[in-house]
Amino acid sequence: MSEPILVVDRLAGRIAGQQVVEDVSFEVPATGVTALLGRNGVGKTSTIKSILGLIDRTGEVRLAGTRIDRLPTHRIVQRGVGYVPEDREVFGALTVAENLRLAERDARPRRELVEQLFPDLVQRRAQRAGTLSGGQQQMVSLARALVNENRILLVDEPTKGLAPKLVDEVAAALAAAAKTVPILLVEQNLHVIRKLADRVVVLSGGRVVFTGAATELLDDEDRIRRYLGVHDAADAVENTGTLEETR
Amino acid sequence: MMHSPDTDTDTPTTDAAASASTTAPTARAAAGAKGRAAASAPRMKRTLIGGLALVVLLAVLPLLAIDIPGVLPGPTYTPGTLQLLAYAMLIAALSLSYRMMFGLAGLLSFGHALFFAAGAYGLGMTLEAFAPVAWPSELVFVVSILVSLAFGLVLAATVGALALRVTGISFAMVTLAFAQAGSVIIRRNPGGATGGDEGLSLDIANVPGALVGVLNTRNLYWVALGVLVFVYLVVLWVEKSRAGHVAEATRENELRVRVIGIRPYTVKLLIFIVASVLAAVAGMGYLLLQSGASPRVATADFTLTLLVIVVLGGVGYRWGAIVGGIVYTLLDQRLTALAGSDFIAGLPAVLRVPLSEPLFILGTLFILVVLFLPGGIAGIPQRIRSGRTQHPVEAEEATDA
Amino acid sequence: MSTLLLLVITGLGLGALYFLVASGLSLIYGLMGVLNFAHGSFLTISAFLGWEVGRRVSDGTWWGLAISALVGIAVGAIVAALTEYLLIRRLYERHIEQALVTVGLSLATVALFEGIWGTDPIYTEKPDWLGQTTEILGAKIPNDRFLLIACALLVLGGIVLFLRRTRYGLIIRAGVENRSMVTALGIDVRRSFTLVFAIGGAAAGLGGVLASVYYGYVSAHLGSTLLIFAFIVTVIGGLGSLTGAAIASVLVAVLQQFANFYLGGTGDLVVVVALAAVLLVRPRGLMGKVA
Numbered sequence: 055m056s057e058p059i060l061v062v063d064r065l066a067g068r069i070a071g072q073q074v075v076e077d078v079s080f081e082v083p084a085t086g087v088t089a090l091l092g093r094n095g096v097g098k099t100s101t102i103k104s105i106l107g108l109i110d111r112t113g114e115v116r117l118a119g120t121r122i123d124r125l126p127t128h129r130i131v132q133r134g135v136g137y138v139p140e141d142r143e144v145f146g147a148l149t150v151a152e153n154l155r156l157a158e159r160d161a162r163p164r165r166e167l168v169e170q171l172f173p174d175l176v177q178r179r180a181q182r183a184g185t186l187s188g189g190q191q192q193m194v195s196l197a198r199a200l201v202n203e204n205r206i207l208l209v210d211e212p213t214k215g216l217a218p219k220l221v222d223e224v225a226a227a228l229a230a231a232a233k234t235v236p237i238l239l240v241e242q243n244l245h246v247i248r249k250l251a252d253r254v255v256v257l258s259g260g261r262v263v264f265t266g267a268a269t270e271l272l273d274d275e276d277r278i279r280r281y282l283g284v285h286d287a288a289d290a291v292e293n294t295g296t297l298e299e300t301r
Numbered sequence: 302m303m304h305s306p307d308t309d310t311d312t313p314t315t316d317a318a319a320s321a322s323t324t325a326p327t328a329r330a331a332a333g334a335k336g337r338a339a340a341s342a343p344r345m346k347r348t349l350i351g352g353l354a355l356v357v358l359l360a361v362l363p364l365l366a367i368d369i370p371g372v373l374p375g376p377t378y379t380p381g382t383l384q385l386l387a388y389a390m391l392i393a394a395l396s397l398s399y400r401m402m403f404g405l406a407g408l409l410s411f412g413h414a415l416f417f418a419a420g421a422y423g424l425g426m427t428l429e430a431f432a433p434v435a436w437p438s439e440l441v442f443v444v445s446i447l448v449s450l451a452f453g454l455v456l457a458a459t460v461g462a463l464a465l466r467v468t469g470i471s472f473a474m475v476t477l478a479f480a481q482a483g484s485v486i487i488r489r490n491p492g493g494a495t496g497g498d499e500g501l502s503l504d505i506a507n508v509p510g511a512l513v514g515v516l517n518t519r520n521l522y523w524v525a526l527g528v529l530v531f532v533y534l535v536v537l538w539v540e541k542s543r544a545g546h547v548a549e550a551t552r553e554n555e556l557r558v559r560v561i562g563i564r565p566y567t568v569k570l571l572i573f574i575v576a577s578v579l580a581a582v583a584g585m586g587y588l589l590l591q592s593g594a595s596p597r598v599a600t601a602d603f604t605l606t607l608l609v610i611v612v613l614g615g616v617g618y619r620w621g622a623i624v625g626g627i628v629y630t631l632l633d634q635r636l637t638a639l640a641g642s643d644f645i646a647g648l649p650a651v652l653r654v655p656l657s658e659p660l661f662i663l664g665t666l667f668i669l670v671v672l673f674l675p676g677g678i679a680g681i682p683q684r685i686r687s688g689r690t691q692h693p694v695e696a697e698e699a700t701d702a
Numbered sequence: 703m704s705t706l707l708l709l710v711i712t713g714l715g716l717g718a719l720y721f722l723v724a725s726g727l728s729l730i731y732g733l734m735g736v737l738n739f740a741h742g743s744f745l746t747i748s749a750f751l752g753w754e755v756g757r758r759v760s761d762g763t764w765w766g767l768a769i770s771a772l773v774g775i776a777v778g779a780i781v782a783a784l785t786e787y788l789l790i791r792r793l794y795e796r797h798i799e800q801a802l803v804t805v806g807l808s809l810a811t812v813a814l815f816e817g818i819w820g821t822d823p824i825y826t827e828k829p830d831w832l833g834q835t836t837e838i839l840g841a842k843i844p845n846d847r848f849l850l851i852a853c854a855l856l857v858l859g860g861i862v863l864f865l866r867r868t869r870y871g872l873i874i875r876a877g878v879e880n881r882s883m884v885t886a887l888g889i890d891v892r893r894s895f896t897l898v899f900a901i902g903g904a905a906a907g908l909g910g911v912l913a914s915v916y917y918g919y920v921s922a923h924l925g926s927t928l929l930i931f932a933f934i935v936t937v938i939g940g941l942g943s944l945t946g947a948a949i950a951s952v953l954v955a956v957l958q959q960f961a962n963f964y965l966g967g968t969g970d971l972v973v974v975v976a977l978a979a980v981l982l983v984r985p986r987g988l989m990g991k992v993a
Binding site for chain 3: 601
C-alpha cells in the first residue's frame, strides 16, 4: 500500500479544559473511504475538529508527510483538507451561490462538477441557505468541500436526520467523490458504511479500539454490537428511515 | 441508540453519569475544595493568623505615627491620611462584593454602582426624612440603616430577578440600563431628595456625634475597617458555602449544573442579592465618611472603575479585590497630587499633559496589566512560584475557536 | 401636527448619530464578539481633530466642514484599525480581556482628551444654512437634521453595498453568523477583523464631526455620552445586525424625543426601560441571530 495521506498520532483534544479526545492514533490511506466509527459521545466529531484545529489539541497530525498540527485552521484547510461538518453549518443568511462562492479557494473552482452532482442547487442559487431543507443544506455543505481540489475530505455525519431517499443521494455523491479523493467519514448509518467504507477505525472511550478492513468489522455481529451498540444492520437502517428531516 | 442526536463534543457519558449519580450535586467541586483545605490546613492557619495580625495593625494605625512619604499624604494619625485610608478600605469592600459576582459567579454586571449609590443615597434620604421625628436620635440612626438595607435588598432582588433572565452580554446591558436609570433619577433630583448634580449632603441631626466632624475621622476609619472586615467575612462565608460552590460550577459549566437538577438561576440570584446588599453597606459607610454622596458614584464609569480595580488586583483572588481597591485609591489620590506638583508643571507639554491626568496613567496601567499580567497584582506571587500564565477566568473563553 | 413632525425629524437626526456609532459596534461584536468600549473615543478624537483641521482651513464654511468630515473619517478608521492591530489582536478569542482592554483605553483616552482640550465644551462654528430652519407643514425644522439623516443614509447604503458586493463583505457576513466555519473553509477571518474595526471607526469618525454640528460643540465626553445610547441601540437591534441597528437607532431616538417632550424630559429613562423590556421579552433583540 502507498503512503497514507493522513497520519494521526497520539492526538488529544480538549474543550473548556475538558479532555474530549484522549489518545487517538490512526492512518487514512491515500484512496477510498475510511469510516470513523463508535458509539455516541466517544469523540468522533471532536477527533475531526482536533485534526482541523477547531479545538485545542496536542499530538501529531501529518498530511502527506508534513506536520499540520501547529497550523491554524485556515492554513490546514488551504493545504487541501475539505471539511463537511456535522449539522452541515451552512450560512443560513447567505444564498446558496454565496455559500459556494465563499468556499472557492482554487483559481479554477470545479463549478461544473458541483452542478453535475447537485442539479437541485443550480435552480436554488439565489435562495437563502437557511430556508433550504435539511437534505438540500447537506448538498450545499458537500458542494462547498467538493468545489475545490482537495487532498482529503473530512466528512462528519452527512446522512444524519435525512429521509432514506436523501440518504441514498448523499451516499451516491460521496461515492462519486471518493473516486478522486480519499475520505475520512464519520457515519452512524451501517447501510451507508457498508456501501462506502473500505476501512474502518473504531473509537471507544476516546481511544482507537479497532482498525481494519470494513468487511472485517461489518461481517462480525458480535463486534458490531460491542463497538457500535446496535444489533443488526437492518435495524439501523430502519431506525434512520423513521427519522424525519430535522431541519 | 444509534439514531439519537449525537452529542459528540460533549463529555464522555461515563463522566456525566458519575456526577449525576452522586447525591451532592457539586460533590466533585466540594470535594476538591475540601481536599485542598485539608492538604493546606497549616497554611490556612498561617493565613488566618496573618489576616488577624493585619486587621489589628490596621485597627491601631490611627494611634501610630507612621509616615510613608509619597504613598500617604501625612502621618497615619492625621485626619487627611485616615480619611484617605478609610475611603480606600470602603472601595476595597465594594470591590470585594463586585468580585464575588464577577469572579466567583461569572456575572459581568455593569450596574454594581447602583447598589453602592442605593446604600449611600438610601441612608442619606432616610436620615433626612426621619429628621423631624421625635424619637431618640440613636434609634432614628439604627432604623434609618435598617430601612436603607431593606431598600437595597428589595432593589437588588428586583433588578437581579429581571436581569438574570438573560445571560452574558445581555445581562451586562440590562444591569447597565438599570444603573443608568438610577443615575438619571439621582441627577434629576426628584422633589429635591437627591440633591441632583450638587450631590446629597448628610443631615447630621440624628447621626451619633462620634461619627461627625474632622476630629472624629478616626472613628469613621474604624467604621470603614469594620465594613471591610464584615464584607470580607460574608464573602468568605458565601464562597465556602454550598451556594458558592454551585455558583462556581455554574460559571465553569452551566449545562452540567442544569443536568443534575439545580436551577442556576436561584443560585445566581442569591449571589447577586448578597453582593448588592454588601455594596449598599459599603455605600452607607461612604455616606458617613464623606458627609454626603456625589452622583458620580451612580454612574457607569464608577462601575467600570470597580471592574478595573478587580482585574488590576486579580480576579482569581479574594485578596486581589482588596489590594486592587487600596492600590487604586492611593494611586488615584497620589497621582492627582502629583499632577498639581511643580515638578509636573515644569515638564514640556508632551509629558506634562498625560502625566497630569491620573486616569490616563491608571487606564494605561490597566491595559498593560490585562495584556501582560493576567492574574493581576495578587497573581504575581503565584506567577513567580509556578511560572503559570493562564488567567483564571480565561479558560472558559479560550476554547471558543 | 407640526410639533409631531418636528419631534420625528429631530428624532431621525439623533437616530442618525446613534446609527453611526452603533453600526460599527454591532458589526464588531457580531464578527468578533468584542464589546468595544473604546468606540466612543474613536468618535471623540475624530471630532477634535476634524474640528482642529477644519477651522484652520476655513471655519464655518461648507468647505471647512467637508474637510473636517474627511479628516474625521480618516482619523476614526486609522485609530480603530490600530486599536485592533495593537491591542485586540494580542488577546485573540479572549473576549472578556478584549472588552477590558477597550475599557482601559476608553478611560485613558478620555482623560488624555481632557488634558489636551480641557474639560469644558468648545463651541464650534458651522455653515450658516445649518443654523437656520426650513418650514415643512408648519414645522420649523433645523437644517442640520437633514445633513445628519442624509449622511447616515449614505453610510448605511455604503456599508450594505460593501457587505453585499465584495468578497470581504461576504466573509464578514458569514463570519457574523459562524466564525469558526469561515476558518474551516480556509479563510483567514482575522484579516477582516482589522477591516471591520476600520469601517466602524470611520463611521464613528464621521459621527463625531456630525455630533459637533448637532450639539454645536466638541468635548472630551462627546463619545462616552453617545456610546451608552449606541450600546442600548445595538442590543435592542440585535448584536451583529446592521439592519437591526438602523431600525433601533430610529426607534430609540424618536422615542427619546417624544418622552422628552410629552413626559417631562424623561427620554433617557424611557429608553432604559425600553431596553429592559425588549431584552426580557426578546433577549436576542429585534433582528439578532439566535445565540
